[in-house]
Amino acid sequence: MRFWYLLLVFCCLSSPARAASLYGTLKLEPKNGVLQAELRFSQILSNQLLVWMWQPRQNGWQERRSLPVEPSLEGQETVYRFQTPVREAGQWYIRTTLGAGQAAYIGFSQPYIDPKDSGSSFVFLKNSFAETVPAYVQPVGYAVYALVALFAVGLTALVLRRLEQRT
Amino acid sequence: MDKPDVALAKKISKYNQPMQLTQPLPRVQKNLWQLGVLPIMMLGALSSLIGVYWDIAWHIDIGRDSFFTMPHNFIYAGMLIVLLTTAWGLFADTRATSFHWRVAGRYLHPGMLVATVSAALILFFAPADELWHRFFGLDVTLWGPMHLVGLTGFTFFTLSGVLVSWLEREVAPLELKPLFERLTLFFAAALLGNLMLFLAEYEYNIAQFPIDFHPLLLSALSVFPLVLIAKIHPRAWAATKVALLFTAIRLVMHLWLSTTEGMNLAGVSKPVFPILILTAVLIDLLVKKMPTWLLGSSAAVVTLLVGFVVNQIFPQMTWTLPVLLRGSLAGIILAALVALLATRVARILEPKAI
Structure with a gap:
């Protein structure tokens, strides 16, 4: 039993970690009280993107909206487009999840969204599980x-x- | 005046003496309710549901700060009591009914065996989960391997509650049968609650897996306890009673989460819970009128329709059209299979001896 336990620990520690990061560009364009968002990756991806959006002042995560977004391919790029109502200017939290469970890449951004102005930001999606744990x-x-x-x-x-x- | 009849008086006084037993009466063997095992199992089922939802709210808003958090202590202490009680119940129950198994000179209650193993599985999960997190870090999903071991233990524990209470009904005297029928309803509601626990990430709106699984599993899993209880239970509207009881349990849980939040002992997140009452009404109405596979599929359609309406009222949980199409189709097919499985189990549980 001790042998199997040690073998498991050895295998876990000796194997190289997986790729742990993805980079994307998030463009935000408010239009008539609706925020049009576009997350673009310069590689081909097939997973559904899960987006959660909420404002820090909201009481609890149950106020959050979660949106499943399907990918669309444009050449060698993958684009995820989604929208959500935005009525007033303020700080937002946007959490993006690509992939499932422990294999997911998770990004977090805190844009200030003004219903009158457009903006864009860089999104860094990370798989912290993959950073340290063998595949x-x-x-x-x-x-x-x-x-x-x-x-x-x-x-x-x-x-x-x-x-x-x-x- | 006549003389008193001394001989008669002696005879009467002899009959007025307390009866002298020449041999002891046979010991009345207690059932699992009288032994106190079923009440503890009821409390265990309820506390596990409340504890796990409390734990998830804690993880979302406070974090996994240590192994000995309040919800963890609540769940594991509860299940330790359940494990000790069910293990004791296996030995204390000395009856030899048609369903008891004779093993090494003892009679084992098969339902209690499942209950004990399930409770042991849940307690195995606690250190295994802790080790997993220490080795591999904090994975952020309820469907992590070790979490699934715990959820499976909870589900089989409540299924064993249904088995135990239903088998007890089989051998109970007439006046006790309604008690065990009500207990079966309770455990069926707890089983429904534990099956819905697999969907907690969707209910808390922190999904880590594709949203397609939400309509799929919601429509398919809910069919099992509702069809099973509608098939076995002798009273009308059994499935509806189970759905109402499930809703009541979820309301109690909501109250618990609000109370602990008020005392700063939990996060602010609360789960949205599924409305399954219409599904249960449909199952009760059609259980004897349509083929089982069609009943399961129809129940799934009703669950999906109600879910879709709830989705419109509470837009946090977004079932988009592609999600709904993919999830619903798979859910309807799976629900037909689950209904067939529930019917098979119901046939096995049909009373064989009185």
Whole structure:
């Protein structure tokens, strides 16, 4: 048991980390009280982008809007376009997530949005999990979970099978 | 005046003496409610639901500052009590009914076996999750591998509650049957709550996986406890009662989150909870009138329609058209399969002996 434990730790520490950053440009253009946003990456991506937008003064994250945004390809670039109502000038938090779960790249920007002015900013999306953890850790983790789930389902199935045979 | 009949008086006084037992009466064997196991399991199911939602709110707004946070202590202490109680219940229950298993000279209650293993799984998850975070850092998703182990443990624990209370009903005397029927309704509502717990990231509006999974899993997972209870329960409107009870539990939880927030013991985030009452009404109305797969799919359609309306009222949770199309189609197909599974389990649980 100790051997397997040490082997797991050795494998985790010895394998190189994955790529951990993505860079994009966020353009914000308010128009008639609606903020038109465009996030552009200079590479081809296929994931849905999740955008959460909220204002710091809002009470709690339940005030946040989350938008699923589909990608559109323009040559070698990937563009995500989304919009949200903006009525007054102020500080906003925009959190962007590309990819799923622990493999996701997460970006965070705090633009000051004025319904009358356009602006653009640089967005840095980071996968902090990938920075330090070898790529196989997540699949191994899910494989362990699959075994545990299989055990739970198997035990319940066995119990139900025996119950079916009761007289 | 007649003389008193001394012989008769002696005879009467003899009958007035307390009865002398020549051999002891057989010991009445207690069921799992009388042993106190089922009440603890009820509290465990309720506290796990409240604790996990409390924990998620804590993680969102306060962070994962240490292993011994208040919600963690609440969940793990609760499940430790449940594990000890169910393990004790396995040994204290000495009955030999048609469903007890004879193992090494003892009779094991199969439902209690699932309950004990599930509670052990949840307690295994606590240190495993802590180790995972220490080795690999703070992953930001509820669907991380170790978190899923915990969620699976909670789900099978509440499923075992349904099994235990329903099997107890099978062997209970007539006057106790309604009690176990009500307990089965409670555990079915807790099972529904735990299945919805898998969607907590969407309810809290902090989704880390594609939004497509929200309509898909919401419409499919909710079908299992509702169809199961509608199939096995002898009383009318069983699924509707389960959906109402589920809603009541979620309201209590909301109250708990507001109270802890007021005392500065939790974050401000609150989950939006699914409205499943119309789905349950449809299942109750059509459970005997349509094929199971069609019942499951129809229930999914109602869940999706209600979800879509809720989505319009609370625009934080955005089901866009592509999301709705992809998620709904898969959800309707999966719901048909889940309804077939629930029906299979219901057939197994049909009473075999009185």
